[in-house]
């Protein structure tokens with residue numbers, strides 16, 4: 161049967177990738193990539209969207225068309241065998257007008273045109289057993305333009321809703337411990353969906369900060385790991401406002417696997433060299449890696465090490481003497497953003513199981529000439545690229561799938577080894593940082609703050 | 612930090628990566644705590660192929676847990692063995708290392724663990 165998915169009006173480029181990811185999680189085959197999807201059953205339809213952040217509801221589609229006559233014809237042609245089940249139950253009939261509106265009389269007239277269905281049960285506005293909805297898709301601005309009718313109608317029986325309430329549950333405004341770079345709850349949850357977080361799965365965030373992504377993944381039942389070069393971001397105030405405290409607040413401690421202080425470029429995570437004949441699991445640890453890497457705009461991107469050992473010859477000997485002191489802060493050097501992205505891809509190729517996903521956020525300028533290309537890796541296939549647009553810059557959520565070793569092109573690996581960029585200066589290889597300061601720095605410096 | 616995490620962590624020093632002595636890290640002065648977590652067989656079965664069993668046996672013994680069998684169970688064996696599920700759940704998922712050190716068996720470097728958070732930052736002569 162066909163089902164109508166009613167999306168919410170936010171984050172448009174994320175909606176289909178989210179829905180397609182949920183189809184993977186539920187093992188449901190979805191034929192059409194559009195809002196009308198063909199699914200095996202009502203049950204599959206409900207399951208498909210039950211944890212969707214960007215779908216409002218799903219409906220069994222009884223008929224659709226450019227005008228009401230076409231809708232009625234479709235309902236007559238395909239659904240009479242279904243009507244008998246709903247003759248006596250309490251029900252509700254609504255009109256959902258997108259970008260348009262109807263007078264009350266109009267609505268009654270339209271609803272009455274469905275009288276032939278023969279539903280004689282009590283009408284109940286609250287908690288009906290069944291809900292039938294006529295969706296109207298109007299032209300943008302149709303009311304001021306005086307457009308009399310919608311461009312399309314869909315009529316269907318309500319089956320279930322998405323998880324639009326979850327962003328409120330994890331709302332940053334009510335979270336114990338956040339920082340300026342905490343990811344907002346809605347997008348963290350969408351990211352978790354797209355990365356296929358699910359019960360029993362293992363997810364990792366190598367730039368964990370205050371833990372927004374692990375929390376979202378744990379909310380969907382995953383066990384989560386995270387690390388950050390800045391241990392203070394994990395510890396918070398070491399009392400109530402800590403990353404662990406956030407998990408506690410939401411009753412998610414079972415999903416808190418382990419958090420530690422580490423630099424991604426000197427990671428303690430166990431991993432083996434890439435090969436062409438692995439079994440797809442052994443030696444790999446994670447089902448998903450989700451993160452918002454540091455862009456290096458404000459402070460510049462840093463990793464462990466000394467920039468120029470000759471210019472500051474005392475740094476290394478001092479470290480040798482001091483490093484066991486619990487208060488010793490290891491030196492850091494500037495690092496390039498592109499090299500860091502490449503490190504993330506390489507790390508993910510090594511640690512994700514076959515079919516496991518890497519989803520990360522990346523900023524880019526809106527100006528096409530300054531756009532940063534989607535990074536590639538022979539072991540990772542791009543699944544989706546979603547864009548959230550701000551005034552002068554955008555950020556993209558890029559998602560990859562770890563492909564089986566056997567499908568990897570060894571030639572592409574060889575080419576990569578030759579071409580891998582290694583950057584020293586923070587500016588030189590950080591096109592986003594450069595663009596940020598040169599071109600789209602706002603005059604008052606207030607809007608569009610990247611971090 | 613769940614004990615499971617110890618099975619994923621090796622010495623961060625690059626020159627140690629090639630040595631088999633750098634994994635697993637050895638807990639020292641470990642203070643363990645336990646969280647009540649509902650048993651999830653699906654998680655344990657999912658974990659099985661990713662766990663380095665030999666390393667887990669070492670960690671289990673070093674933390675004072677009963678000795679694990681020499682060979683890991685297969686997924687089917689694990690699903691059917693309630694005691695094994697329970698034991699692995701207690702060790703890997705419920706038990707946490709809260710304080711202490713993790714020591715590399717190759718270079719001897721000690722990584723401090725405070726309030727469940729291990730610190731793997733290295734001084735410049737080791738990166």
Ligand SMILES: C[S@@+](CC[C@H](N)C(=O)[O-])C[C@H]1O[C@@H](n2cnc3c(N)ncnc32)[C@H](O)[C@@H]1O
Nearest residue numbers: 341342343367369370372388389390423424454
């Ligand atoms: C954009 S923030 C991520 C915020 C996080 N998603 C949250 O919800 O709080 C980037 C994080 O990367 C960390 N970071 C910077 N350089 C790093 C490195 N070399 N290795 C690991 N983490 C690093 C920063 O300390 C910062 O917490």
